[in-house]
Amino acid sequence: MGSRHHKSVTVIVYRIALDSFRAPHVSDEAFDIASTISDKLAKSEAAPPSDAYSHSTLPDCRQWKLRLYTSSMAVMRQTLLRVDPRYFQIAALGALLFYGCSRLGFEIDALQITLTLTTAVAVQLLLASLTRTNSALDVRSALITGLSLCLLLRTNIIWCAVVAAAVAILSKFVFRFRGKHLFNPANIGLVTLLLAGPRVAWCSAGQWGSTIVLTFFLVCLGLLVVHRARRADISFAFLVGYALLLFGRSAWLGEPWTIPWHRLQSGALLLFAFFMISDPRSTPNSWVGRLIFAWLVVLGTGFVQFGLNRPNGLFFSLALVSFLVPLIDLLFPAVRYEWALATDTPGAANRSISPNPPTS
């Protein structure tokens, strides 16, 4: 697809160059239309623009400029798609951590951040060399795990941060099933420490606040990252399921809608939905499996939060439901996710396979 694009872009640029000598400048209105069309084009997997809009009533010269605009957008998008999505995740999590420390008063110091990240990367490299796997690539994953832990885990005992990071990375090498990780590394690191009690570690879910600005910011970042990692379905399934749970419960209790709405406007929730549950290496392969998985996590969260009245239901629930992933994969087989697939067209990982429901 890429080479086809280059070709069409070359042709367009050439013709535009010729065209522009006799054409008036493109008006603002034309550019408005162009951006609309470019969005449509982008959605239709960046199809080459040749003759796609030949029926357009726009003057000829404008059409060409418009085509140049749309095709350059498509090229830019294709280029972006070739970048490993984990770079976006690292940038997004890093920005969140910076914002949290500088503006929201996160109770984490530079030492803990440094130790967590260093431990994650070091353990990753060590274990990768011991097991002779390709370690260089997974340093990015280790950084993501470390950053997630920095964002969520709070402790006053500095070595606990080290333990959490080590447990997280270790889990990737120990708890494996058919080449996949059983647990999301950051989640299992966090849960291990949380199980040790508040004396050891805790998660300050409330510290994100619920300002609409931050929510919006997180959604944007999250969407980008999810889009890149092809796991938008699980994030949205989870968020929709969780919203239904909260609104349903409030409807039953006769509470005002402001209550479930307030609970949804949580930075920790969005971080969980867009950066943790969407981890392609520890979620079911088929989209049916992922839906089931997401909704089981919702039910588990509801149980911990409202049944047991304990905080951090999200994380405990995800850890528990992760045990079911092998079973879900068995029932709904599909091709396993590889980061390498990320360079293909969106949906390729799913499109190449078809979910096979049990035939019994």
Place this chain on the structure above:
Amino acid sequence: MTTVRLLLCSLVYLSSTNLHAFCGFYVAKADTKIFNQASKVVMVRDDDRTVLTLANDFQGDARDFAVVIPVPAVLEKDQIHVGENALIDHLDAYSAPRLVEYWDADPCTPPMPSMMMKQSAPTGGAADGERAEALGVKIEAQYTVGEYDIVILSAEQSNGLETWLRENGYKIPPGASNVLDSYIKQNLRFFVARVNLQEKEKLGFTYLRPLQMAYESSKFMLPIRLGTVNANGPQELFVFALSRQGRVETTNYRTVKLNSDLEVPLFVRDDFSHFYRSMFDRAVQREDMRVVFLEYAWDMGWCDPCAAEPLSNEELRKLGVFWIEDTESASAKAGINRAIPRPYAGTNVFITRFHLRYDSAHFPEDLAFQQTGDRTNFQGRYILRHPWTGEAKCEAARAYLKSLDARYRTEAENLASLTGWDIQEIYKKMNFQPTNGNKKWWQKIWQ
């Protein structure tokens, strides 16, 4: 019922007749209205064990007092106790924001994480059990503790509960029904208390003492929603959380530290309560009234500086710190005397003082808490620095006097930033006229 005139006071005293004289920390007479819509709750918590103390300095006619509090379990008589106001005053004074080298007891008023109602006449004793049953209301228990008549109710639906309360002389405001319904479905019980005048007379107290209750529940929360029903504007709440492990924080709202450790002009000393109120107003405004403020987090074995002496073991135990005995015996074995506060020695009681202003729009759901292992100390502390006023006989002294100008200016700016007061007014009160010495040339043009 016809003779009964009821008025909701909710978590706060709304009626002007109920203003309280603030004690302690707020020294000037003009300050008695500070935070006058405030409630105070002491929450002692370890594992699932909770002891709540609801401070009550209700100043009106005792017959007018009644309170409804959602509780997670049916409480036995032994689980309910009537405490002492002095304990809460002491705790308040100990944890209040402070000027260095200055202390006094506190302001605020009493609280109830619930709804307070006035009734003009008691209907005399408990309701008829059969009637209650017909309404789907079950009287789980009935006690007289101290000067209070207490009924613990469970209900099947809010209509029945509302009717029962109305028939027994309580007026439920419109809108409370929904909230009650939500608590009923969450399987909460209702703790309803009012004053037994005979007992009160017998005991000889001229004021109402705080109610205390001890229970075991996984729910670590404070129901504030009933208090926001029909409330006349935002309310003020102080929560003193005492835990064994460390700081307590809210899990569904942000906890933000109060601005602290800033130098302010000397005149603040004469008007500290005004300063504190303005500063809190401004902080609330800055955070759009959506956060819970942390005013104090400290190991209860010591303080520095002390706004009031740390509470004794006896006082702590009376407030419900049930594990303190164990410590004492352990300390005794180890030959440690906890009665003498030792800096940095540490005890196993940690206080977290929250201060929040809330209404139903900004705080839609009840406060949920969690314990953390964080034992980092924090206090709201403001610094007065008296300048040296001797004669400048050396170069160093001259340099010092010269530096004062910048310092005064910083102090004034701190104060203006903290409170939102006009800086020119502040300069005037300080008797200080900033020179233009440090200003850039363009800053002098349009003064």
